[in-house]
Amino acid sequence: MSLPSEANVILYTDGAxxxxxxxxxxxxxxxxxxxxxxxxxxxxxxxxxxxxxxxxAVIEGLSLLKRPTVVEIVSDSxxxxxxxxxxxxxxxxxxxxxxxxxxxxxxxWKKLDSFKQIHTLSFRWxxxxxxxxxxxxxxxxxxxxxxxxxxxxx
Numbered sequence: 001m002s003l004p005s006e007a008n009v010i011l012y013t014d015g016a017x018x019x020x021x022x023x024x025x026x027x028x029x030x031x032x033x034x035x036x037x038x039x040x041x042x043x044x045x046x047x048x049x050x051x052x053x054x055x056x057a058v059i060e061g062l063s064l065l066k067r068p069t070v071v072e073i074v075s076d077s078x079x080x081x082x083x084x085x086x087x088x089x090x091x092x093x094x095x096x097x098x099x100x101x102x103x104x105x106x107x108x109w110k111k112l113d114s115f116k117q118i119h120t121l122s123f124r125w126x127x128x129x130x131x132x133x134x135x136x137x138x139x140x141x142x143x144x145x146x147x148x149x150x151x152x153x154x
Contacts, residue, residue, distance in 0.1 A: 007072035007122065008032070011061040014076060014128070014138035015053025016146060023149035024048035026057035027141025029134050030064060039064060040137070044145035053142060054080045055108040062115040070120045076128030076135055085123050088113055 010031045017024040025044035031037070041060050045053070054077040062071065075081055088109060091098065096106045103109065115121075126132045129139070 008034075008070045009065070010072045010074060011058065012074045012134035012138050013054070013057035013061055013080070014135060014142050015050055015055070015057050016139060016142035017048065017050040017053060018146055018150060021047055021049045023146040024050065024053040025142035025145025025147075026053040026060065027138040027145065028057045028061035029137055029141075030061050031134075040141060042141035042145045044142075044149060046149045051077075051079050052105055052108060055105055055112065057138065057142070058084075059108065059111050059115070062112075062119065065119065068118050068120070070122075072122045072124060074124045074126055074134065076126055078125060081123045081125050083109065084112060084116065084121060088116070 010033065012029040012031070013027070015024065015026045023044065023046050025042060027042040028040065030039045030041075041064075043056070043060065054075065058073060058075070058080055065071070073081070073084070091103055091109065092113065096103050096109070126135055128135060
C-alpha cells in the first residue's frame with residue numbers, strides 16, 4: 001500500500017504551563033490545506049504538567065476528525081513526537097511501562113494510540129519560540145488558557 005505524499009490535514013499543537021506542575025494550557029490549529037479551512041481550539045487545567053498539556057493538544061485536535069485521515073502533526077515537543085513515532089510501540093509491548101519503570105501519562109498515551117490506529121500520522125518537529133507563525137498561535141492559545149487559572153487564583 002502506498003501512502004499519500006501529502007497530508008489531508010496539518011495539526012499544529014503546543015502546550016504550556018506556569019510552573020511544572022502548575023496551571024497549564026493547550027492549543028491547536030488544524031488546517032485543511034486543500035480548502036484553506038482552519039479550526040483552532042484551546043483549554044487548560046488548574047494543576048497539570050507541560051507534557052500533559054502537549055499531549056492533550058494533540059488529542060483534542062485529532063478528536064475533531066470524523067473519518068480516517070492523513071495527518072501531519074507539527075510540534076515543538078520532542079516528547080510527543082518521539083513518543084508517537086517510536087517509543088509507543090515498545091511501551092505497549094511492556095504493558096505501558098518504560099524500561100526504567102512506570103510510564104507517566106499512560107491515559108493520554110492510550111488515547112493517542114487509539115487515534116494512531118485510525119489515522120495515518122506523520123511528524124514534524126519545529127523549534128519553539130522561534131517565530132514559526134502557527135506555533136506562535138498555538139503557544140498564545142495555550143498561554144491564554146492557563147492565564148485564566150492565574151487570574152482565578154490571585
